[in-house]
Amino acid sequence: MWIGIDLGTQSVRALAVTGDGEVLGSASRPLTSRRDGPRHEQDPEQWWRELAAATREALRDVPPALVAGVAVDATSGTILLADAGGRALTPALMYDDRRASADRVNEAGAAVWDRLGYRRMQPNWGLPKLLWLLKDAPAGARLAHQSDFVNRRLVGHDVATDLSNALKTGVDLIEERWPSEVMDALGVPPEALPGVVRPGTRLGVVCAAAAEETGLPAGTPVIAGTTDGCAAQLGAGALRAGSWNSVLGTTLVLKGVTEELIHDPLGVVYSHRAPDGSWLPGGASSTGAGTLTRDLPGRDLDALSARAEARYAGHLPGAGAGRLPPAVTYPLVSRGERFPFAAPEAESFTLGDPADDVERYAAILLGAAFVERLCFDYLDLLGAPVDGEIVLTGGATRSAYWTRLRADVLGRPVTLRENAEPALGMAVLAGGDPDRMIRTRAVVEPSGAGSREAYLRFVAELEGRGWLDASAARHARERTGAS
Structure with a gap:
């Protein structure tokens, strides 16, 4: 039995999983935030209290002798300062807190960030926030990521x-150490930085006091x-070079596995380090299902999915190739795109004139599928292998129509798992066998519906608006067989 704990933004979830993937116990507890403009904070003590409560409940019916290990994931870029005894000296600055400036860290660390492939840090990354916190810190204050605490x-x-959690705080992922020359230039005391290990390394054992609070033996x-994104990738079973986990919920996130570090001239793709030393490149788009609730407020999305499937009958079993929706929407959830291109000025648009809610719904789904394909085209341009298994996770997989549409646009099978969540990924990392613990629910084959011409028009529109780089657009066309 392995225990995986997902310490997220809105909740903490604990999962007790057997060696063959059976969940014998699970529980979650809510977390609260304080938001005000660019400020987003949480109370680190609440993390511990709710983690302990969730773990106790998840283990309520589990024999203690079965528990063989525990691992915790956390949100990427969330940090605080703690004292020598591990007590919080500051609130936790969450992953999207943007009060800090990245100017100094990008000046001091430019050569390192470029060598690591992501080129520049953003204001919400861990290192800018660490400098912001250290300005008023007492002597002896130490960096703690959410999981460290x-x-x-x-x-x-x-x-x-x-x-994984230290990536956004500036760790050198190639040499697996803090870049002392950068930290010295920024005035970060060496004693403020913890040691660094790969995910999957044993940190110690549960102490008596923690056992009493959490129920862990x-x-x-x-x-x-790891970070929550890497944990979700582990839970999805995208573990071999060339395999990818495509998470489509409010927004779209892709994470894969490569043997070599990917360098992206645009800086929209960056890589974590895997436990075995390989690399986990990925990127996050600002497009996704969040557009559905914005553009179709109050609608029954399940009913629209069923009506779209019936209308474009090729997505019904045995109905042949069918046809694509007549319109396509570039489904930006908010202004600005992050991946597969960087365009702060980008805005949502629709090609065609949807006649009703079904066509509006289907246009959004088709646009998200086109963005997903363009992401893979861009990753291929960077030299990343994209020929392995594609595992789909996230809320969009609840729509059978959308899943088949994505397979059609990608032109290849896609895999659905029985249970793909970050807590499962942490149970695997804690010592479980992924080949036994991660179960496949279905493999969805493309129906054969042609999307080439519609996709090329979509790519041309993005290029014509000045958002998509000409070399990326050309590569996308070449991958369809177009000149």
Whole structure:
């Protein structure tokens, strides 16, 4: 039995999973935030209280002797300052807190950030926020990522941070150390930085005090986790070079596996380090299902999915290739695009004139599928292998029509898992066998509906608006067979 804990933004979730993937216990507890403009904070003590409560409930019916390990994931870029005893000195600055400036870190670390492939840090990344916190910090203050704070409570002593959570705080992922020359230039005291290990490294064991609070048996191995995005990728089973996890919910996120570090001249793709030393490149688009609730408020989306499937009958079993929707929407959830291109001025648009809600719904779905394909085209341009398994996760997989449409646009099978969530990924990282614990629900084959011409028009529109780079547009056309 392995325990995976997902420490997210809105809740903490604990999962007790057997070696063959059976969930014997699960529980979650809500978390609260304080938001005000660019400010987004949480109370680190609440993390611990709710994690302990969720773990106790998840383990209520689990024999203690079965528990073989525990690992925790956390939100990427969330940090605080703590004292030598692990007590919080500041509130936690969450992953999207934007009060800091990235100018100094980008000046001091330009050569390192370029070598690591992401080129520039953003204001909401961990290192800019660390400098912001250190301005008024007492002597002896130490950096703690969200996962570090709770891992220290679990083991009862100082812990190293993992490379995944430390990425946005400036760790050198190639040399697997803090870049001392950059930190010295920024005035970050060496003693403020924790040691660094790969995800999957043993940090210690659950101490007696933590055992009493969490219900985890004392002596249980505590394993270094990852960010929540990497945890979701592990839970989805995208673990081999060339395989990808495409998460389509409010927005679209792609994460894959490569043997070599990918360098992106635009800086829209950046890579984490995997436990085995390979690389986990990915990018996050600003497009996704969030557009549905904005553009079709109050509509029954399940009913619209069924009506769209019936109308474009090729997506029904045995109905042949069918046809694509007549219109396509570039489904930006908010102004500005992040991946597969960087365009702060980008806005949503529709090609064609949808006649009713079904066509408006289908146009959004088709646009999201086209963005997904364009992401893979761009990754291929960068030299990333994209010929492996594509695992779809996220809320969009609830629509059978959307899943088949995505397979049609990609022109290849897509895989759905029975249970793909970050907490499962942490149970795998804690010591479970992914080949046994991760179960496939279905493999969806494309129906054969042609999307080439519509996709090329979509790509041409993005290029014509000045958002999509000409070389990326040309590569997308070449991959369809067009000149």
